[in-house]
Amino acid sequence: MAIVNNKPGVLNRVASLMRARNFNIESLAVSVTERSDTSRMTLTIVGDEVHVEQAAKQLYKLIDVLKVQDVTDESIVEHEFALIKVRATKRTRPEIVSVAEMHRSKVVDLGDEAVIVEAVGEPTEIDTLVELLREFGIKELVRTGSVVMSRGSGSIEEQVKR
């Protein structure tokens, strides 16, 4: 995860660097932080330790990047949000609702032919839910990509030197 200046073009700089250095971004989530002049990016990059470390170092070379933290081996909370539109009939609707409820998710839209399930949790939990819902037929799926926070009192935002 990285804290960056909240300025136009910064996302482009990060994306361009990742492309040029041949790192593949699995997922990316961006939002403003507690302070409005900085944003937080959570990037998921797949690779060995050296690869990921190199990605972090390259990120640091960007002037607009204030702090980078590789949390691969750290104790973190990692959550993702998903919306899943599932094909439904009168007969399957109750089943879908109960699958959703068993997986810490809920139905947020209930139509005659489709329901939308909202899920929050670890990416693997969402994977499992998606797998189960696939039996009914998934019409649409959107996932935000992971956002993470390290456990305990440490704060990446507080580590930004100003």
Place this chain on the structure above:
Amino acid sequence: MTQAGHVPGAGTPAASAAERARRDMLRDARVTARDGVRPRIGADALCEAILLQGSDTIWGYPGGVILPLYDVLVDHPELRHILVRHEQAASHAADGYARASGNVGVCLGTSGPGATNLVTGIGTAMLDSVPVVVITGNVPNALIGKDAFQEIDITGITLPMTKHNYLVRSADEIPHVIAEAFHLARSGRPGPVHVDITKDALMGETKATHPSVAEIEAGLPGYKPKLDGHPRQIKLLAEAIAGAKRPVILAGHGVLIAGAERELLELARTAHIPITWTLLGIGVIDETDPLAYGYMGMHGWKHVNRAIQSADLLIGIGMRFDDRVTGNVRTYAPKAKIVHIDIDPAEIGKNVVADLPIVGDAKHVLDALLPLVTKVDPATRADYFAELATWRTESEGSSWHGSGGFREGVLSADFVVDRIAAGSNFDANLTADVGQNQMWVARYGSFRRANSHLSSGGLGTMGFALPAAMGAAVAVPEKVSWAIAGDGGFQMTLQELATIVQERIPVKIALMDNKKLGMIRQWQEIVYGGNYHSEQLAGPDYLKLCEAYGLPAWKVSKPEEVDAAVAAALAADGPALIWFEIAERQNVYPMMPAGKGLSDLIDKWGDDGEDVTEGATGPRVDPMDPTSGGAK
């Protein structure tokens, strides 16, 4: 004018009283113009900001949206604008200016094609960590994004090849952005910074003042180059040195950028370690010093690569173990513990795995290391040094350099480079182009001091020599500036002959004419089984060319004519050119084929002693004549 004693990385030079007075004057929001006083506009702020940063020269070319700047240049007479003939040359000249002086170079172009023409020079400066500030004009704010006339997304283009870039849309931003751009360009690991300024910003009235260094730094919370190495790592290095039997220092550009030549020499002397260098590290040590062992890598000296392969400790300082230096990394220095000192943390572990990484500025790290290094009695390394000396004699003897480039009737390139260096008392700045000529300069230039060798190492940009030598000549007028170029590279930027004549820039050009894209020919011979294509190069009659441009020129085809021509070119007041008709098929040996390792050097002389000048003595191929055989 060079700024004496300015250390890159040290931020804005300390302001003297006169300097402060000038700064105050500049901060006044009005400008004395030809006819009285007029409001200060963004373009004025730009000129002031450049001057305040200690740069006095802009290499540029005008165009529509940048004209507001040209409209006010007359009011900033301390700022010299040199009109080039192609923007690519402006970017290389700013680069050469920076490499030779350590000061930031500045170049300028208009939007669209002016800006894209600068791109090659930006990439060249990026890969070689050269501090350059590149300024382009852009279309008025309201037209941005509209595909307006000569609009191109130039910041999008330069983003991946600059240390940082900006799009400035208002005059008030200019002083801060320019000061920040210079700060970023010269500090930490230097590099090019691009500032794209819209026409409105150049024309808008502004009272914005110039920031102090502290203000600039406060505005850059994400940018804190780490200068001091970790004390624990430095202590480990001192211990590693004490325990090493066959240590070798690998010195790179970072040593020169940090100005750490003295500290490097002290380390080598105290612990009795041979110094080897990368292409951009040439000049870290006087090559005649007993501890100077030589140039490494793909076309480096065999003895140097041998020493690296047999070392038990490699101390890389301010270098990046790139592929031209290591060859195949799997077979690189198999017995060595690798120490890697570099200011850029991302370099560490990028190409080779460092056993002992130290992030920091070369000078800071060496300063901290020196007191911890135990003095080594040279006698204890006698066997090691004796072996090194034997290897060296062998490898130098197997090359033309050792066996004498002066061969009957043959003008060999190494001999020419050697005579140019000697004829200039080993004190000139030599700027190489790219190709065989570049390697000959690196191997035979016999460099004695820092920043006297300029070469496009990382990008390998043909056409670099003449414009970069132009920059060096202006930055360091007290040193002779040679451009040593192949006939291919010279033909890429020879339009700058007009610039050096018009501006009276005393560049001395050594045209190494083998009538070939020599390095291409060499690869086609060795790597592609002699399947030659597009390596024959027609060129003009260079004496007539120079006559047309108005500069003196000499043609040299025999070894015995070289010294006189060099002396004549040096004696000429202003620019001059020597057209050396060198052997057409001389190869650069040794050579490490791509993908191979440092131990797999091809060395023609070592193998069969075959004379590689056969092409020069055999039937001559006239490249202008399509019926004459060609190399096939």
